Amino acid sequence: MTGPVVEDYVKVIYAHTEWQAEPITSTALAARLGLAASSVTEMVKKLSTQGLVSHEPYGAIELTRDGTALALRMVRRHRLIETWLVQHFAYSWDEVHDEAEILEHALSDRLLDAIDDELGRPARDPHGDPIPSRDGSIVRPDAVLLADAPAGGRVVRISDRNPALLRELESRGVVLDAIVRPGDLGAEALASIWVATA
Amino acid sequence: MTGPVVEDYVKVIYAHTEWQAEPITSTALAARLGLAASSVTEMVKKLSTQGLVSHEPYGAIELTRDGTALALRMVRRHRLIETWLVQHFAYSWDEVHDEAEILEHALSDRLLDAIDDELGRPARDPHGDPIPSRDGSIVRPDAVLLADAPAGGRVVRISDRNPALLRELESRGVVLDAIVRPGDLGAEALASIWVATA
DNA sequence: GCTAATATTTCGGTGTGCCGAAATTCGCGG
């Protein structure tokens, strides 16, 4: 049906609007995928033909209903696999992303669901990202960026983009559900941590 | 280094000589891979350039030392994954092949070794095929095709090529280590089962 | 409003792995 390439495109498009509002531009999409802008323009045209994204020339890129469904399927796969690597194989939270990036395209639905059951249907992954359910519904916790929460709060989500930062934060006790204040941390951390304000 | 396509070629070339003597021809290789003969000819030429295979035009195809090492690596992956699916996820022996065919290209070495440890370093897969060790050594059990063993013997290996046959055999009690006689079984079974003669 | 910087698309081209058809080589029967 759709291969790994299409799966990665829609996943990145989805991820961009998950914790921020603005839809993604083709330049930003190219940067995140590590591709030339021209490659992305062409691929987005194909995705549009397939009905997965809507895009007028020079405009932003948005997922259609079908595109969102596929993206949620991939997000579920990615996050379940990350969770499984941590829980079952004692990976640390900074080591799981690359492996999940590959396995998300390879496991059968049957195996993925078996893993989901074995884990007890977890609601969030090691970084606090919510895991879509089998039918594609997802509950995004209420949270604000630590940079925008002067009083701090309980850690709800940490971006898994920078493994080095994850290692440093863990060593300083900044893990899911810990209480943090913005004054304790550097600029990159402030822009990577989401907190629930009491 | 090498992608899934190369991995599948060397794996099939290796598998052909594992339980029989003759090296594989390009026509047979094409048939097993489900490809046109012309595609195989061209790919074999590339494998030869990469030093994985030796092949003079119109001759048979044989793995070099490097090619054998890569093939053993893939065979180990395939068989460990099959074993894991059966032991850990209760797949039956006729269901594991297709999933392993994909996962063998996707798991990291780290994850594969973790699975190997979890399984207790199994020596054979669900079909009795020996699993190469981490360093690439493999012990092929002494066995003869049931068709060539008039007195029968203990089942040591059953080809996993035909899932329907596997299901039928299991329902009739023909599993690894069972004692069978050739008279009890049909022609295809006789050509799929290897036995150790007491 | 105009212009210059920037974002985006278009265009010609590449590498990989595949195909069918045509050409070549092999090997067997006589």
Add this chain to the structure above:
DNA sequence: CCGCGAATTTCGGCACACCGAAATATTAGC
């Protein structure tokens, strides 16, 4: 040895996903 059918290779071509350079559209500064 010769010729014929089967195996194998060669050849032109295709789909996919990518690239850099050039063209074009947008936007921001003035």
